[in-house]
Amino acid sequence: MSQAPVFPDGFLWGAATAAHQIEGSPLADGAGPSIWTRFAHTPGMTLNGDTGDVACDHYRRWKDDVKLMRDLGLQAYRFSVAWARVLPEGTGRINQAGLDFYSRLVDELLANGIEPLLTLYHWDLPAALDDRGGWLNRDSADWFAEYASVMYKALDGRVKKWVTLNEPWVITDGGYLHGALAPGHRSLFEAPIASHNLMRAHGAAVRAYREIGAHEIGLVVNIEPKYAASDSEADRVATRRAHAYMNEQYLHPALLGRYPEELEDVFGAAWPEWPKQDFELIRQKLDFVGINYYTRGVTEANDSYPLKAGSVRQPLATYSETGWEFYPKGLTDLLVWFKQTYGDTPVYITENGAAMYDPPAAEVDADGRGRVRDPLRTAYLRQHIGAIHDAIQAGVDVRGYMLWSLLDNLEWSLGYSKRFGMVHVNYATQQRTPKDSAHWYSGVIRSHGRSL
Numbered sequence: 364m365s366q367a368p369v370f371p372d373g374f375l376w377g378a379a380t381a382a383h384q385i386e387g388s389p390l391a392d393g394a395g396p397s398i399w400t401r402f403a404h405t406p407g408m409t410l411n412g413d414t415g416d417v418a419c420d421h422y423r424r425w426k427d428d429v430k431l432m433r434d435l436g437l438q439a440y441r442f443s444v445a446w447a448r449v450l451p452e453g454t455g456r457i458n459q460a461g462l463d464f465y466s467r468l469v470d471e472l473l474a475n476g477i478e479p480l481l482t483l484y485h486w487d488l489p490a491a492l493d494d495r496g497g498w499l500n501r502d503s504a505d506w507f508a509e510y511a512s513v514m515y516k517a518l519d520g521r522v523k524k525w526v527t528l529n530e531p532w533v534i535t536d537g538g539y540l541h542g543a544l545a546p547g548h549r550s551l552f553e554a555p556i557a558s559h560n561l562m563r564a565h566g567a568a569v570r571a572y573r574e575i576g577a578h579e580i581g582l583v584v585n586i587e588p589k590y591a592a593s594d595s596e597a598d599r600v601a602t603r604r605a606h607a608y609m610n611e612q613y614l615h616p617a618l619l620g621r622y623p624e625e626l627e628d629v630f631g632a633a634w635p636e637w638p639k640q641d642f643e644l645i646r647q648k649l650d651f652v653g654i655n656y657y658t659r660g661v662t663e664a665n666d667s668y669p670l671k672a673g674s675v676r677q678p679l680a681t682y683s684e685t686g687w688e689f690y691p692k693g694l695t696d697l698l699v700w701f702k703q704t705y706g707d708t709p710v711y712i713t714e715n716g717a718a719m720y721d722p723p724a725a726e727v728d729a730d731g732r733g734r735v736r737d738p739l740r741t742a743y744l745r746q747h748i749g750a751i752h753d754a755i756q757a758g759v760d761v762r763g764y765m766l767w768s769l770l771d772n773l774e775w776s777l778g779y780s781k782r783f784g785m786v787h788v789n790y791a792t793q794q795r796t797p798k799d800s801a802h803w804y805s806g807v808i809r810s811h812g813r814s815l
């Protein structure tokens with residue numbers, strides 16, 4: 364970049380978390396269990412048997428954490444609501460103490476000049492609904508619309524940016540196809556059904572918002588550009604299949620009202636006939652789309668199940684602790700593809716970040732006087748925010764950036780082994796210590812990107 368980048372007026376700088384990953388106290392004050400409470404307490408399901416029982420203790424430390432956000436200069440904060448805190452059985456009875464927790468959090472954010480960006484579903488389905496079939500049950504669309512309506516009535520106006528689902532691809536690929544995430548199913552037949560019901564639930568929640576809400580609502584997807592590993596026919600076909608499976612499987616029905624045709628090839632006999640009226644429900648006008656970007660996929664044909672495509676490691680690249688290649692140009696390419704494919708729906712980058720090896724907690728003394736040097740994370744963030752600027756220069760309407768994550772937190776089945784936070788958490792003492800990357804990001808926010 365030859366000169367200081369200029370981001371659009373109103374471009375929103377924030378950070379993101381999710382309920383199950385930071386809150387702890389999953390059953391406090393009348394909350395019901397979620398599928399993640401059950402999954403993590405099932406032996407062998409998470410690394411070291413790590414659970415969300417304590418996490419970052421945010422359920423109790425929320426006020427100090429908002430102060431931390433203010434001190435860092437965040438303009439926005441993306442968080443999720445634990446459905447089973449508000450509706451312990453998933454539908455019906457409202458647990459007022461659970462609703463009050465989120466109402467207080469929103470008020471504290473607003474009092475500190477931080478805009479809340481609320482995700483209704485970030486993977487933690489009430490266990491009571493899983494007992495009724497969960498996302499495999501077509502009634503899940505009604506369950507989700509009921510829950511969403513409770514939240515809209517309670518918070519809309521204070522919350523002006525709503526997200527229905529976080530990453531339906533991960534929910535399905537992890538929770539129903541490969542079994543690495545809750546509820547831990549492994550079925551080629553269940554996966555498309557769960558996917559489809561998730562998208563019906565998304566549509567039902569947006570339709571309910573249009574009846575109740577007066578602000579903005581969108582969908583968050585994780586997408587990554589797929590580049591053929593060679594110009595062989597096999598690799599090019601595999602790349603197309605992988606692109607459809609991850610990048611179009613949810614955006615196509617949400618924005619175009621149809622699935623990409625490659626999915627029939629991926630799922631074969633497991634691909635159902637969908638009722639046409641379902642797509643009228645799924646395809647609702649969206650005020651924005653949230654894109655979670657971490658890396659790209661250089662893709663080759665292989666014998667992986669069921670995709671028959673996989674990523675090829677790049678010998679000279681830098682990789683994060685989760686094995687994701689640093690590839691900022693992929694974010695620019697992806698954003699340009701999004702605009703070319705789906706038009707000018709506004710976009711927020713709702714997650715971007717890297718798990719890097721940070722100095723052990725011992726180097727950060729108990730009262731947080733220590734310093735956490737994380738130059739690789741700062742490099743990653745600088746490169747990717749620069750890539751967003753390149754996309755904006757290319758005409759893509761990107762409205763904001765939510766860094767993943769505010770805090771080191773529970774990385775699902777990987778437990779506490781991966782640290783994505785710009786703020787270090789000493790899990791033994793719950794001491795928060797901003798890392799060098801946090802101080803750097805504060806400067807980016809203060810300069811509105813010009814200090815990049």
Ligand SMILES: CO[C@H](O)c1c[n+]2c([nH]1)[C@H](O)[C@@H](O)[C@H](O)[C@H]2CO
Pocket residue numbers: 381384529530533585586655656657714767774783
């Ligand atoms: C497959 O990568 C996804 O884009 C993705 C990465 N991440 C996510 N989705 C989730 O939304 C977060 O809860 C994770 O903590 C975060 C870091 O792993």
